[in-house]
Amino acid sequence: MERLxxxxxxxxxxxxxxxxxxxxxxxxxxxxxxxxxxxKGGKGKFKDVNSDVLLQKLIEGLFEQKLPPGFxxxxxxxxxxxxxxxxxxxxNEHRAAMLAAGIPSSVPFLAINxxxxxxxxxxxxxxxxxxxxxxxxxxxxxxxxxxxxxxPSAMPKVSKSVLKHPEGAxxxxxxxxxxxxxxxxxxxxxxxQDEFASNSYQKAEKAVREGxxxxxxxxxxxxxxxxxxxxxxxxxxxxxxxxTVDQDEGPRPNVTVESLGKLRPAFKKDGSTHAGNASxxxxxxxxxxxxxxxMAQDLNLPILGKYIACTTVGVPPEIMGVGxxxxxxxxxxxxxxxxxxxxxxxxxxxxxxQALYCINKVGLDKNKVNPNGGAIALGxxxxxxxxxxxxxxxxxxxPGEIGVTSMCIGTGMGAAAVFARE
Amino acid sequence: xxxxxxxxxxxxxxxxSPFYDNKIAVATSxxxxxxxxxRLYVLxxxxxxxxxxxxxxxxxxxLFGVAWSETNENHxxxxxxxxxxxxxxxxxxxxxxxxxxxxxxxxxxxDWSNIDKNLFxxxxxxxxxKVWSPGSNRNxxxxxxxxxxxxxxxTGRIEKPIPVVQPSQVPMSKTRPNIRNDNNDCxxxxxxxxxxxxxxxxxxxxxxxxxxxxxLPNPLFMDFVAHNGLEALSCDFNRYRPFVVxxxxxxxLAKVWDTRMIQPNVHSRPPRALNKFMGHEFAIRKLxxxxxxxxxxxxxxxxxxxxxxxxxxxxTSRVGLLDxxxxxxxxxxxxxxxxxxxxxxxxxxSLWGEPGWVVTTGWDEMVYVWNTQRLQ
Numbered sequence: 118m119e120r121l122x123x124x125x126x127x128x129x130x131x132x133x134x135x136x137x138x139x140x141x142x143x144x145x146x147x148x149x150x151x152x153x154x155x156x157k158g159g160k161g162k163f164k165d166v167n168s169d170v171l172l173q174k175l176i177e178g179l180f181e182q183k184l185p186p187g188f189x190x191x192x193x194x195x196x197x198x199x200x201x202x203x204x205x206x207x208x209n210e211h212r213a214a215m216l217a218a219g220i221p222s223s224v225p226f227l228a229i230n231x232x233x234x235x236x237x238x239x240x241x242x243x244x245x246x247x248x249x250x251x252x253x254x255x256x257x258x259x260x261x262x263x264x265x266x267x268x269p270s271a272m273p274k275v276s277k278s279v280l281k282h283p284e285g286a287x288x289x290x291x292x293x294x295x296x297x298x299x300x301x302x303x304x305x306x307x308x309x310q311d312e313f314a315s316n317s318y319q320k321a322e323k324a325v326r327e328g329x330x331x332x333x334x335x336x337x338x339x340x341x342x343x344x345x346x347x348x349x350x351x352x353x354x355x356x357x358x359x360x361t362v363d364q365d366e367g368p369r370p371n372v373t374v375e376s377l378g379k380l381r382p383a384f385k386k387d388g389s390t391h392a393g394n395a396s397x398x399x400x401x402x403x404x405x406x407x408x409x410x411x412m413a414q415d416l417n418l419p420i421l422g423k424y425i426a427c428t429t430v431g432v433p434p435e436i437m438g439v440g441x442x443x444x445x446x447x448x449x450x451x452x453x454x455x456x457x458x459x460x461x462x463x464x465x466x467x468x469x470x471q472a473l474y475c476i477n478k479v480g481l482d483k484n485k486v487n488p489n490g491g492a493i494a495l496g497x498x499x500x501x502x503x504x505x506x507x508x509x510x511x512x513x514x515x516p517g518e519i520g521v522t523s524m525c526i527g528t529g530m531g532a533a534a535v536f537a538r539e
Numbered sequence: 540x541x542x543x544x545x546x547x548x549x550x551x552x553x554x555x556s557p558f559y560d561n562k563i564a565v566a567t568s569x570x571x572x573x574x575x576x577x578r579l580y581v582l583x584x585x586x587x588x589x590x591x592x593x594x595x596x597x598x599x600x601x602l603f604g605v606a607w608s609e610t611n612e613n614h615x616x617x618x619x620x621x622x623x624x625x626x627x628x629x630x631x632x633x634x635x636x637x638x639x640x641x642x643x644x645x646x647x648x649x650d651w652s653n654i655d656k657n658l659f660x661x662x663x664x665x666x667x668x669k670v671w672s673p674g675s676n677r678n679x680x681x682x683x684x685x686x687x688x689x690x691x692x693x694t695g696r697i698e699k700p701i702p703v704v705q706p707s708q709v710p711m712s713k714t715r716p717n718i719r720n721d722n723n724d725c726x727x728x729x730x731x732x733x734x735x736x737x738x739x740x741x742x743x744x745x746x747x748x749x750x751x752x753x754x755l756p757n758p759l760f761m762d763f764v765a766h767n768g769l770e771a772l773s774c775d776f777n778r779y780r781p782f783v784v785x786x787x788x789x790x791x792l793a794k795v796w797d798t799r800m801i802q803p804n805v806h807s808r809p810p811r812a813l814n815k816f817m818g819h820e821f822a823i824r825k826l827x828x829x830x831x832x833x834x835x836x837x838x839x840x841x842x843x844x845x846x847x848x849x850x851x852x853x854x855t856s857r858v859g860l861l862d863x864x865x866x867x868x869x870x871x872x873x874x875x876x877x878x879x880x881x882x883x884x885x886x887x888x889s890l891w892g893e894p895g896w897v898v899t900t901g902w903d904e905m906v907y908v909w910n911t912q913r914l915q
Contacts, residue, residue, distance in 0.1 A: 120620065120645060121573050123664065123725060126744070126770055127789055127822040128841060136790075139768035141746075143809060 133454045137425050138517055138537045142411040145244040145424040147536070149183055149406040150508035151175070151335045155365050155496040158263035158398030162362045165341045168203060168262040168500075169210035169217075171402040176218035176256070178335035179404055185418070190220050192412075194252035197227040197242045199235025199259040200500035202266035206230035207500075211260065220256075230500070233465060233524050234429065234532035235259055236403060237503025241427040241534065243407045254408035259504035263398045287434040288528045293384035293395065295437045296468035300389050302436065303474050307389035310469035311377040314394035314493045317466055318372035321490025325368050329489050333508040336363030367397050367496040394469035399496025403504035420539050422511050425519070426452045427534035429526075438471025440531020441523040442478035448521065448533040456481065459535075461513045463506040465524035466491035475525075488513055507536065514538035540878065540909040543590035548578045550900025552605045552648070552825075552885040558612035560891030561585070562593070563898050563906070566617050568601025571902055577602035579617050581629050584908060594629050604648040605885075609656040610674065616659060618646035624661050626673055639671055639678050648728045654736040662729035668741045670753065684751050684758055686743050687724040728773045728825075734781040742771035748786050750798065761801055764809045766790045773825045779833035783813070785850075787823035792816065793838050795850050816848045818872045824884050831894035837911070839883035845899050847874040847911045874914040879903050 153175050156163040163171060180188060196215050200207040208228040215226055231238045236259020243255035279285040290298075299305065324330060343356040372393070382388040383395070413420050428448040432439050441464050449456055462485050466472045476486055489509065492502065506522040514520045516538050523533035548567035556562035561584040569575035577598040582590050600621035608614030613629045614636075622642035625635035643665035652658040657674040658681075666687055669680040725744040732738035739751045739758075748765035751758040765771050766788035777783040787793040794812035801810045821841035829835035836848040849871045881902035889896035895912035 123645075123744070124573070127772065127824070136767075136769070141764060141768040141809070143764075 133452075134458050134517070134519055137452055137454060137519060137535070138423065138539070140410065140423075140539070142409075142414075144410040145247045145407055146410045146413050146420045146539070147405055147407055147422045147424060147507070147511065148413050148418045148420060149179060149404070150333070150421060150504075150511050151179055151183060152333055152403035152501070152505050152508045153337055153401050154334050154362050155367060155399045155401035155498055155501075155505070156362065157366045157496065158267060158400055161264070161366045161400060162341060162360060163262065163339060163400035164264040165357075166262065166339045167210065167265045168200060168207060168260045168400075168402070169214040170339060171262060171337070171400065172198065172211055172258060172260045173214040173218045174337035174339065175260075175335055175402045175404055176215060176220065176258070178337055179406070180219060182335060184406075191223060192254050193220060193224050193256050195225055195227065195243055195246055195255035196220060197229055197239040197255065197257050199229045199231075199237070199239040199257075199503060200261060201230055201232055201235055202261060202263065202271045202499060206235070207260070231429070231530070231532070232527040233467065233497070233499050234503050234526050234530070235500040236505060237427065237507070237522065237524070237532055237534055238429075240405050240407065240424070240504060240507055243405075244424040244427070247407060247409050253412045254406075256404060256406050257504060258402065258404040259501040260402035261498035261500040262400045263498060264400050267398060284434075290435055291384065292437070292467065292527055293390050295435055296390050296395070296470045297385050297388045299436050299438050299474050300470040305389075305470045305473055307378075308374065309473060310389055310394045311374045313469040313473050315372050315374050315377055317469075317487065317490045317493040318368060319490075320488065321365075321368035321494035322370050322372075324489035325365055329512070330365060330509075333512050334363055334365075336361050338362075365495055367399065368490060368494045372494075390468055390470060394493060396465070396467050396492035396497035397495075399498040401496065401498035401501045401505065403501050403508055405504055405507050422514070422539055423537040425535040425537055427532065429530055429532045432529045432531055434529035437527055437529040438467055438525045439474060439478070440525035440529070441465075441472075441475040441533060442531070444531030444533035445475070445479050445521060445523050448535055452535055454519065454535065458519060459521050460485065460515075460518040461488060461510055461520040462486045463510045463513070463520065463522040464491065465497065465502055465506065466493040467497065467525050469493060471525055475523075503532070510536060511538060540907060541584060541588045541590055542908070543582055543906040545578070545580060545900070545904045545906060547904065549881075549902040549904055550885055550906060551601070551603045553898050553900045553906060554605050554607055554887045555889045555891070555898060556607050556612070557609060557890060558607070560889065563590075563908070564605045564607060564615045565900055565906055566602035566605035566885070567900075567904075568603070568620070570601075572601040572603065572620065575601065577617075577619055579605065579615065579627060580906075581615060582906065590906065590908065594632070596627055596633065596635070598625070599623075604646060604661070606649045606651045606659060609651045609653060616649045616651065618649045618661055620645045622646055622663065622665070624649060624671070637673055637678055639673075639680070641669060641680050641683075642667070644725075647726070650730045652731040652736060653733050654731070658731070658736075660729045660731060660739055662726040662741055664725035666724040666726060666743075668726055668729040668739060668751070670739070682753055682758075684739065684741070686726055686741065686745075686747065686749055686759075727771065730774060730776055732776050733778045734776070740774050740776060740784055742774040742786055742788070744770040746771050746788065748774060748784075748796070761798060763801055765794060765796070766792065770822075772822060775826055775828050777828045777833060778830055783833075785826055785828060785836055787826045787838055789822040791819045791822060791840075793819075793823055793826055793836060793848065795836075814850050816846075816872065818846060819844065824882065825886050827886055827888055829894070830888050830890050835911070837886050837888060837897055839886040839899055839901070841882045843877065843879050843881060843883060843901070845876040845879070845883055845886055845897075846872050847876075847914070849873050874911055876907075876909060876914055878907055878909075879905060
């Protein structure tokens with residue numbers, strides 16, 4: 118029945134999944150997507166290193182362990198790195214890190230910052246340049262050291278005259294309060310949030326236990342200050358030791374609705390957002406190597422997945438967490454794909470309240486969202502998250518399946534992107 | 540509208556005679572062409588509108604392609620599922636006068652050259668287009684055009700293989716990309732140019748539209764992905780605009796190309812179509828440019844409709860059409876014919892009389908003769 122199977126293909130074009138997963142020589146494909154472990158901000162294993170070290174070590178690990186030996190680094194025609202908290206989005210130190218990691222200086226560098234979507238924007242930037250033919254291959258990354266750069270210095274400085282405008286002033290609302298606004302405006306109960314958060318912890322803990330993240334994490338070695346240092350002399354340089362970091366620190370066992378119920382609200386006395394149902398402060402980095410398909414084929418590089426589309430939308434700043442609820446339908450409309458045809462949604466859990474709102478508003482099947490837990494359990498290294506989601510979703514999808522990553526963005530935006538696994 | 544029923548046989552291809560204004564040849568297959576016999580109908584449209592069978596021939600395997608001879612008004616070519624191309628003389632009963640049996644798999648289309656009238660070409664699922672010269676009583680082909688092999692020769696991809704990376708070194712993906720799938724080069728359609736006797740165009744299941752110059756050592760001189768990686772099922776040369784061709788396929792689009800604007804670089808993005816027609820809800824099975832003017836295009840589709848498009852030369856329809864996400868301008872589809880109740884597989888324009896007469900056939904075992912000008 119060879120003839121039947123051949124003729125059957127004529128009707129294949131009607132299936133949106135087949136249409137989007139079709140392999141064309143000019144597709145933008147992902148040949149590598151990896152990340153570091155995500156560690157706890159301020160006290161985790163990455164607390165003594167800045168984002169540039171994370172980026173350098175991760176890129177080194179990518180070339181040494183994951184790409185074929187002799188991969189010509191000069192084939193890379195753009196390095197785009199997303200980052201939020203470093204001054205100037207890390208334009209200097211991340212350029213230095215990429216050079217230190219062995220990428221030749223002839224390769225240009227771009228620092229990019231669209232808040233929590235910066236890692237995804239880096240992927241989108243490289244993919245778009247490949248699509249229009251400016252480049253054939255680019256490295257996208259996201260990196261954040263909240264240990265080093267989160268604090269008063271990261272506070273925005275907005276001029277008084279701008280703040281006089283009520284809309285402008287809304288951009289100063291702390292993120293936690295924007296989530297409280299969503300909770301009260303759309304009636305999301307504390308119990309529902311705690312249930313969502315404990316679910317995230319349980320999924321992540323299970324995933325870590327089962328080694329689900331082992332494939333996507335590149336272990337990196339960093340120097341940390343030795344805690345056993347008994348020398349009290351502050352002038353003497355602190356003793357350091359080198360450790361290998363290969364495991365996420367965020368997930369923890371035995372988190373339940375009841376245990377979360379004991380936590381006090383963090384932003385408002387009568388609020389419902391607390392440390393247990395909000396994303397964690399974290400350090401981490403992620404890289405995605407993208408190229409045009411015919412180049413990947415010529416180099417005989419295995420193809421992990423295909424970049425299909427990305428969209429960013431704006432939403433009111435005071436409820437910025439609703440971003441994914443508008444970005445996901447927008448990107449699905451762009452590629453004409455029904456939401457049921459998507460196998461996995463990786464939606465950043467900035468807060469349980471906003472994540473729940475978005476899932477319900479779009480009408481997603483909860484079982485398809487963040488199958489290995491989200492930022493509440495895994496942590497949310499701001500600029501890294503968008504790229505981290507790409508490496509995670511590539512392992513969650515089976516060949517031929519389509520996944521969507523999305524996140525809300527401070528000051529009122531949402532981003533979403535569609536990828537296919539091959 | 541006139542109609543004829545091909546009882547028990549699903550229509551696959553239909554052609555008007557270039558000699559008589561009322562004769563039609565229809566290639567049909569039993570069991571939707573999936574398995575079993577075929578039948579060639581030679582039909583006459585009578586003055587009272589009735590369509591009668593002049594003669595019919597039963598064949599061993601299903602028939603998928605048909606073409607009239609340009610030299611002998613009684614000769615009809617068919618191509619069938621067993622790889623056989625047969626030449627029938629309608630003055631003789633039962634058996635073909637010549638058989639051409641080189642193809643290894645289904646032959647989906649045959650086309651007789653309008654310029655060098657001694658030649659015809661055939662397109663087969665064995666991945667080749669063959670050129671034949673029946674007039675010299677020769678039943679071996681003159682030339683074989685291999686779609687995949689020629690492309691490889693041209694791009695040099697196979698000749699210098701890069702060492703395969705061991706999966707253990709790159710634990711990223713277990714699947715190898717398969718754009719170069721050797722089993723995916725079924726040629727669906729091949730046509731002779733109306734302007735140059737040496738030029739042949741073909742399209743295949745690998746989405747490629749290919750142009751061949753039979754004088755060249757490697758005849759493949761143009762080759763590009765025309766339908767977003769989905770199968771390209773039909774192609775045709777415009778009779779009035781020498782460099783303009785059209786193709787259609789599983790992406791539901793009919794595209795108009797100016798072959799002068801196709802870049803030869805294999806690493807560049809696929810070329811942009813001059814115009815594209817969106818509207819069919821399923822794959823387009825066959826298309827044909829009008830013989831009466833440079834702009835009208837007839838398409839028939841798995842969505843059971845036949846549509847007539849106007850390839851407007853307006854400059855605004857030619858700019859800003861990005862492949863992919865952005866929507867092209869409103870479809871300039873002027874007519875939709877929806878009498879068929881199953882997949883419409885074949886269509887052709889009449890060369891005769893009042894412009895606009897066409898014939899269509901499909902899996903509903905019907906042949907309809909109708910006028911595109913009179914369609915509401």
